[in-house]
């Protein structure tokens with residue numbers, strides 16, 4: 234491998250016009266062969282990555298505040314993860330845990346059981362992706378409760394296979410022409426405190442609390458009294474922080490009320506921690522910030538640092554299904570499990586504390602942006618899951634989607650990788666090992682780009 238350039242350790246270094254000549258060639262070929270359904274928002278062609286920096290095929294280096302959509306939790310190619318993957322790949326790559334045993338399966342489960350956001354004992358099912366973790370959770374909830382209906386939230390994103398897609402409600406585009414969906418799903422409002430979906434602006438903490446509580450109570454007081462008998466509801470599925478929906482943090486009183494409703498009616502509370510989990514918010518699971526204990530947790534993305542792994546974790550008595558009810562050929566393959574075990578070590582040792590420290594450092598500076606920058610309406614999040622809401626102006630709070638896209642593209646041109654989320658938010662999800670210095674560089678670039686678009 235060629236020697237690492239000096240700047241690789243810290244930040245961006247752009248040496249060609251973007252896209253460079255090699256990138257242009259690869260993109261042309263990609264456009265010829267690949268599915269047009271992918272949503273590339275700028276022409277980045279990645280060659281390799283180390284830590285929070287990726288290098289493209291023309292030698293340009295970017296500071297990666299996307300982490301491959303919140304997946305490279307320990308940074309790109311963390312040496313311990315690479316070593317674990319190499320060791321395992323040389324020993325056993327596949328055997329299918331559905332039909333055979335291997336020790337990595339219970340070994341990871343034992344570790345995760347110690348980290349679960351609800352008391353044990355627990356049981357685990359391994360798939361390959363976030364959407365599979367959700368498919369498992371939906372099937373499990375129906376099987377265990379013998380009930381059919383599922384409640385999910387507007388703005389929620391749970392994946393793109395038909396079951397998970399039936400819960401997903403963040404963008405019409407993701408559902409258009411794919412119906413009919415799995416029957417029995419009802420969507421209800423999620424408490425977005427920046428934008429009450431009916432009344433717009435909330436006037437202060439008291440109104441915010443009432444609105445959040447109202448969103449949860451709508452389920453009991455309206456749905457359960459008018460259209461949906463609670464004894465037919467298997468589960469309420471939610472993201473403790475909506476990801477694709479715009480990095481919207483669920484207030485604690487809302488989560489507590491959902492827990493109460495679930496307990497009262499024998500409904501399972503499923504939390505989708507695919508994006509918010511595995512240490513991203515400075516705790517292992519975002520739901521822990523509320524103290525609420527879920528029944529089932531869906532895990533993927535950052536849990537194995539980029540190797541494919543989706544996990545459904547539940548209280549043990551819930552995972553009561555018979556052999557043959559559910560399985561997966563590749564799910565929990567030994568290489569992904571080895572990567573997950575190494576990831577847990579690194580996140581425990583340095584990721585959690587760093588996510589909290591660098592996240593607080595970023596939030597401290599960025600929370601001043603709404604006063605300083607005309608187009609920044611809101612900055613929110615926890616740990617290293619931070620969203621910046623771009624608006625036409627702060628008074629109207631009108632979502633500024635095209636301007637958000639321009640800021641994201643400009644940031645790319647200046648060497649910072651970030652992505653959009655929801656209608657008009659920018660999401661920042663750097664690796665959990667990112668340094669304060671890198672965070673400062675990223676915030677400088679982003680601020681400059683926002684200012685440039687404001688002009």
Ligand SMILES: Cc1ncc(COP(=O)(O)O)c(C=O)c1O
Nearest residue numbers: 362363364390391392476507508
């Ligand atoms: C909260 C959440 N759930 C589920 C998924 C689906 O995960 P995957 O793309 O691995 O299927 C995602 C992906 O972005 C997600 O953010």
